[in-house]
Amino acid sequence: MSKPAFLGIDWGTTNRRVHVLGADGFLLTTQADDKGVLSLTRDQFPAEIAALRARFGDLTVIAAGMVGSARGWVEVPYLPCPVTLGELAGRLCWVEPGRTAIVPGVAIADPLRPEVMRGEEVQILGAVQAGLVPPDALLCQPGTHSKWATLSGGTLTGFRTAMTGELFALLRRHSLLSGLLDGPVEPGPDFDAGLALAMQGAPLGRLFGERAAALLGLRDPASVAARVSGLLIGGDVAEQGLAPGQPVHLLADGMLARLYATAIGAAGGTVHPVSSQAAFLAGIIRICLHQNLWS
Amino acid sequence: MSKPAFLGIDWGTTNRRVHVLGADGFLLTTQADDKGVLSLTRDQFPAEIAALRARFGDLTVIAAGMVGSARGWVEVPYLPCPVTLGELAGRLCWVEPGRTAIVPGVAIADPLRPEVMRGEEVQILGAVQAGLVPPDALLCQPGTHSKWATLSGGTLTGFRTAMTGELFALLRRHSLLSGLLDGPVEPGPDFDAGLALAMQGAPLGRLFGERAAALLGLRDPASVAARVSGLLIGGDVAEQGLAPGQPVHLLADGMLARLYATAIGAAGGTVHPVSSQAAFLAGIIRICLHQNLWS
Numbered sequence: 001m002s003k004p005a006f007l008g009i010d011w012g013t014t015n016r017r018v019h020v021l022g023a024d025g026f027l028l029t030t031q032a033d034d035k036g037v038l039s040l041t042r043d044q045f046p047a048e049i050a051a052l053r054a055r056f057g058d059l060t061v062i063a064a065g066m067v068g069s070a071r072g073w074v075e076v077p078y079l080p081c082p083v084t085l086g087e088l089a090g091r092l093c094w095v096e097p098g099r100t101a102i103v104p105g106v107a108i109a110d111p112l113r114p115e116v117m118r119g120e121e122v123q124i125l126g127a128v129q130a131g132l133v134p135p136d137a138l139l140c141q142p143g144t145h146s147k148w149a150t151l152s153g154g155t156l157t158g159f160r161t162a163m164t165g166e167l168f169a170l171l172r173r174h175s176l177l178s179g180l181l182d183g184p185v186e187p188g189p190d191f192d193a194g195l196a197l198a199m200q201g202a203p204l205g206r207l208f209g210e211r212a213a214a215l216l217g218l219r220d221p222a223s224v225a226a227r228v229s230g231l232l233i234g235g236d237v238a239e240q241g242l243a244p245g246q247p248v249h250l251l252a253d254g255m256l257a258r259l260y261a262t263a264i265g266a267a268g269g270t271v272h273p274v275s276s277q278a279a280f281l282a283g284i285i286r287i288c289l290h291q292n293l294w295s
Numbered sequence: 296m297s298k299p300a301f302l303g304i305d306w307g308t309t310n311r312r313v314h315v316l317g318a319d320g321f322l323l324t325t326q327a328d329d330k331g332v333l334s335l336t337r338d339q340f341p342a343e344i345a346a347l348r349a350r351f352g353d354l355t356v357i358a359a360g361m362v363g364s365a366r367g368w369v370e371v372p373y374l375p376c377p378v379t380l381g382e383l384a385g386r387l388c389w390v391e392p393g394r395t396a397i398v399p400g401v402a403i404a405d406p407l408r409p410e411v412m413r414g415e416e417v418q419i420l421g422a423v424q425a426g427l428v429p430p431d432a433l434l435c436q437p438g439t440h441s442k443w444a445t446l447s448g449g450t451l452t453g454f455r456t457a458m459t460g461e462l463f464a465l466l467r468r469h470s471l472l473s474g475l476l477d478g479p480v481e482p483g484p485d486f487d488a489g490l491a492l493a494m495q496g497a498p499l500g501r502l503f504g505e506r507a508a509a510l511l512g513l514r515d516p517a518s519v520a521a522r523v524s525g526l527l528i529g530g531d532v533a534e535q536g537l538a539p540g541q542p543v544h545l546l547a548d549g550m551l552a553r554l555y556a557t558a559i560g561a562a563g564g565t566v567h568p569v570s571s572q573a574a575f576l577a578g579i580i581r582i583c584l585h586q587n588l589w590s
């Protein structure tokens with residue numbers, strides 16, 4: 001086994017993944033925990049980094065994601081879209097010079113269609129550099145805030161965000177529907193029924209019907225969560241206006257990958273699955289190489 | 296001034312309006328308070344009614360709204376749509392025989408498009424009986440759950456619900472946007488800008504842009520609440536697919552009436568305002584008359 005060479009951290013709002021990369025570029029180990037930026041105050045970050053070095057070695061650290069936001073460690077200015085991986089690597093924010101850096105996020109400062117991302121850019125540009133997706137591609141990254149990104153000639157040229165995951169969580173936790181949304185969410189007839197409703201348009205106008213159906217005893221309450229998930233994910237996918245057979249490169253893992261693959265297929269798209277973790281690693285390794293940080 | 300004849304109560308989830316009607320059919324007084332059904336347990340309703348009789352006289356009570364739901368006093372079965380005011384009046388649920396009745400709600404038990412309402416039916420059918428709206432009409436009742444109802448020949452023949460108000464409240468209280476939604480919500484350029492975005496379609500996909508714009512310093516944070524309100528109300532109205540100049544009878548009062556009137560106008564509809572309180576009174580009086588309850 002090769003010696004550890006650096007730490008690549010995918011540091012999000014609620015979760016953190018610390019990847020230990022070896023000198024040969026292979027992943028040695030990953031530590032996943034819930035030390036997302038919202039669980040830390042600004043002055044706790046240096047101690048967190050010190051604890052990681054105490055555990056994994058005195059390594060260079062490259063972090064991406066919400067760690068670079070106003071709620072994170074240091075607010076790193078966004079780079080404007082279009083953007084390449086080389087530009088990301090060339091504009092690292094060195095919190096500790098030569099030792100600890102944060103990757104900038106990407107923004108579209110168009111008043112008519114403003115957008116921001118932090119963390120997804122490493123996956124997107126890593127995936128294309130590693131050949132996991134072609135240089136001209138539509139990518140989907142589902143999550144609390146799902147991203148739909150466009151690559152042209154290997155450059156990230158545009159993206160849009162839908163609050164699909166957050167909306168489902170709001171409905172489940174705080175809404176009139178909350179008592180109805182504790183059932184399982186997985187691909188199957190209930191999820192498909194929600195997708196079919198969403199494809200008819202106006203998914204928001206269908207939400208109340210799920211409560212009405214429950215009040216009227218028209219269906220099994222355990223089916224409602226999967227139906228509402230289908231409605232929201234189906235609405236998210238339908239908004240993209242996919243052409244028949246259009247390839248969608250789906251950067252996702254686990255259940256969310258299965259749900260979005262089903263929805264994209266129902267909307268007529270052709271799904272190409274890509275592991276979001278593999279895409280992140282491909283990106284963070286190349287950022288490190290670009291900086292001649294490899295030890 | 297005529298003697299009090301009966302109490303008509305619009306008893307909703309969070310609020311209650313007790314109307315004291317005189318023998319000549321005129322409104323004597325209204326007591327509005329926050330004793331909605333969620334503030335009361337089932338066994339507290341008799342004491343509430345007794346307190347109202349102690350204050351206003353030993354009168355017949357006709358109540359409508361969520362008081363007849365599973366979370367209210369007595370769960371009253373829905374009447375199927377289409378429905379008339381005479382049918383509502385003929386199917387009162389007498390909690391205390393001859394003394395206290397609850398008006399049934401209305402349901403559409405169509406598994407493809409299920410719907411329920413409680414309370415709005417008194418306004419809708421009251422408005423048409425009193426000539427406040429024509430016998431063939433499209434009505435809009437904005438609120439936590441906005442209703443769009445169709446009258447044909449004076450009969451309520453269909454309706455749909457959008458969770459527009461609840462969604463705005465969820466976003467303001469619990470979402471990523473919550474810190475941005477404390478500004479004023481009123482008709483004006485910001486609300487209009489939200490409407491314009493909604494009319495382009497896919498309003499949900501525009502929500503995240505409001506946060507992005509704030510992060511990028513593209514606009515005044517105080518404008519975001521009105522913009523998001525415009526997005527959601529505009530999306531609600533756009534889903535109705537109004538024909539150019541189509542009359543919409545807007546049963547509303549206060550700021551919500553102004554916001555929906557603006558949105559309906561922006562979508563090409565022609566607004567006919569109707570006071571929702573006047574419509575409720577018209578309905579509850581006629582239900583009482585129908586029952587020969589007039590003293």
